[in-house]
Amino acid sequence: MATAEASLLLELRGIVAEGDAAPACRGIDLGVTPGSVVGLLGAPGSGRRALMRGPCGLRRPAAGTMLWRGQPHAPRHPADALAAGIALIQGQGSLVGTMSVTENLMLGWPEAGRLLRRVRAERRIAALAAEHRLVVAPEAMAAGLSPAARLQVAMLRAVLRGAALLVLEEPTEGLAPIETTTLFGQLRALAGRGYSVVLVSRRPAEVAAVCDSVVVLRDGRVAGQLAGAVPARLAALMGDPPPQPNPRTRTSPYAAIRLGVSGLVTAAAPGVAPLAGLSLAVRQTEVLGVVGAAGHGQEALAAVIAGVLRPDAGMIEMDLFDARRWSPVQRRQAGLGFLAIDRDEDALVPAMSLAENLALRDAGSRALSRFGWLRWRTLRLRAEVVIIRHRLRAAGPRTPAAALPAGDRRRLALLREVARKPRVLVLLEPCRGLDPGTAAAVRQEVLALREAGCAVLWISTDIEEVRAVSDRVAVLVSGRVVATLPCAEATSERLAALIDAGTAAA
Known part of the structure; x- marks a missing residue:
């Protein structure tokens, strides 16, 4: 376990970061010590992901200070952050499906050399995986890997490239319970070898099970910072x-x-x-x-x-x-009503207004059109009812879907299906x-x-x-x-x- 007196590996002070419709982070402080597992807990929209965009090189904060090993840290690209020692793993990581695990790991790996020596690389990969208790099949094709296996490869890739801090965003999404338990054991093993981990999650029970300390965010601010907290206490702090x-x-x-x-x-x-x-x-x-x-x-x-x-x-x-x-x-x-996972891409047209998106499924009905012409007054009135009844954060029926907060965009697609009865x-x-x-x-x-x-x-x-x-x-x-x-x-x-x-x- 890391001690409070240990020097900070990553320190964030007064971070302000912009979100979809408002500041996602409003002056947040965070410290990560070597060999610790820190939970960053919050509901979607609380600022937990936006906070880590800066140190991981995805988006500079609007205000605040970032220090890495005591020195100013301002990466302009994820490659800069990785060169410094910070690796971001989103979900189960991204791999090239048509390539093997070894080939994916060799991409951008300095030790792979300029010539592709696959056999030598496979031996090195297998040895490092065993050393860090990661289960990886070097010869397997990436397209056939399960979500749990993809996560193992993503973690090993971070280790291979010299990361000292692994930032994992919702790594347990879709994992079986036994796979989640295995992952937590591996994170504790990595911490025991001196690596640090920031676990970005919305699940109180998970961060309570594996983290040394938990920072709870709510509405872009720190709602509490606890060690050894029970899930119910964490859930109350995050407003769940x-x-x-x-x-x-x-x-x-x-x-x-x-x-x-x-x-x-x-x-x-x-x-x-x-x-x-x-x-x-x-x-x-x-x-x-x-x-x-x-x-x-x-x-x-x-x-x-x-x-x-x-x-x-x-x-x-x-x-x-x-x-x-x-x-x-x-x-x-x-x-039949149907709603897919990616509502922005499969169900909504971002450039179209809220009223137009609500009418997409039934634009040809008699209630919404006449002789091929849309009844715009009917469309606007129906959209106004939806906005008021369901408290959507929209200026009016003409608001483009792209301007809605992410949660309201997703609700909009469901409300359209519900309205069709x-x-x-x-x-x-x-x-x-x-x-x-x-x-x-x-x-x-x-x-x-x-x-x-x-x-x-x-x-x-x-x-x-x-x-x-x-x-x-x-x-x-x-x-x-x-x-x-x-x-x-x-x-x-x-x-x-x-x-x-x-x-x-x-």
Whole structure:
């Protein structure tokens, strides 16, 4: 454990950094000692990521002082920060999929030399991985790696390039519980060898489990700095409201099946894990949560139901009609609502106004157009109602989607789907990147839609998020459902055990 008297490796004083719509950091201080694991905890939008942009060379702060090993630190590029000894790992890191692990690690590695000596490099990589308790297969192709394996490669790459401080942004996103536990053991081992770690996270339980100290940010300021804190105390400091229990956790077994899929099989594709005989059914007035570690078929399941990916085998039914040959437009006309992970790219047109984005799905309807001309007054009035009712931070209906804060942009896409009153709603990671208040609002909007008769398929890697909203929970492993439990039986421990057992077997 690092001591308070130890000299600071990184020191940030009075950092002010700009965010999407307001200063993301408002005079934050942070100190990191050698051999320590420091947690930087906060909800999305609290300033936790913006704070580390400066020392990592991504964006200079508007004000404040940065010191590295006691000297002024002002990198203009991530390469400058890495040369100084600071490595940023975002998510599970970025790799070139068509190259092997060894080839990815050799890119920009001075020890690789000017001539590519792959065998020698593989030996060196394997030795360093074993020395630092990192599990890396040098000969494996990057495209086939799991999120956990990609993270291992990203960490080893930082070590190979001489980093003394590793800044990890949300590294556990999508990992199985056992993979998260393994990662924390590796971080403690790195700290024991003199490396320092800043763990940027929104999960109080995780930072409490592995960090020597935790700095909690809220609204761009330090809400508290604690050592040995319990998760509940950390959650209170970050302003995370306790999850409200699902008001109804049983669905009538006689309710009509709105969405049914059976025996779905898809081929493997770059970045999309295949399905291997997946079957599930969602009833009217039900939320079926699908939970599992990332990379086990979530994207393929959502894409097949939406009609953007054709399965090799299996059945898809909506209200007992065979929907396999329906186009995405026909599925929407039949009552399907769909929301992908990347709402900015897949669901919104950033340059278009809020009113126009709300009308994208139904611009040709009689309510919104006449003889091919849009009813602009109707569009504006509808947008004004949405802004007021849902408290979107927009100047008015003409506000471009790109000008909205990130959380409101993501809510906007969901509100458009909800407004269409779908019979079936498929959501893929609907709360990823949202602050606690916005995430709670999203859950309430979906539950209200459920009470109106909609069948909701909620797909996420976050166990607690799924438990908070679902009537039943299906566990997804290697492209198939291995268990389906009523919410009352789907405890966090039981779901984690099912995911871990399936991940280990895979």
